[in-house]
Amino acid sequence: MNTYTKYHEDEEVLVDDLNLDYGDPSALIVYNDDVNTFDWVIECLMDICGHSFEQSEQLSLIIHFKGKATVKTAPLDSLKPLNDALVDRGLSAVIEGVKQTN
Numbered sequence: 001m002n003t004y005t006k007y008h009e010d011e012e013v014l015v016d017d018l019n020l021d022y023g024d025p026s027a028l029i030v031y032n033d034d035v036n037t038f039d040w041v042i043e044c045l046m047d048i049c050g051h052s053f054e055q056s057e058q059l060s061l062i063i064h065f066k067g068k069a070t071v072k073t074a075p076l077d078s079l080k081p082l083n084d085a086l087v088d089r090g091l092s093a094v095i096e097g098v099k100q101t102n
Contacts, residue, residue, distance in 0.1 A: 023075035024097065028082055030059070031068045031092040038064070041091065045071060048085045073098060 028049075030041070038060050045056035049072050062069040071093075072082060079095050086093040 023077065025073050026076045026079050026095050027070045027098050028072040028074075028079045028086075029068050029094050029096055030063055030071050030086065031094070032063050032066075033092050036090060040089075044086060044089050044091055048082055048089075 030045075038057075041060040041063065042053065042056040045051045045059055046053060049056075051059065051071070059069050059071055072079060076095060083093050083095050
């Protein structure tokens, strides 16, 4: 005779760095300029946007060669403090609405 014991195990799920804000997505865009160095832009993107070194480096190259790059996409309320912090550090940053395609 086989005896099976059924049990339910509670599982904890850690939700880390998920942006659960609702609203229309917006884009945080950084523009190229002749003032800020690659190192400074990389440092700002790491500190303010939370990007890795590699991601920040790639974004800085895109900004340099294309003239601008979208560095973050999120609801407007989430991007406002990031935009203010980038501008406070001397970067040319703006927030634009993202066009929805259906």
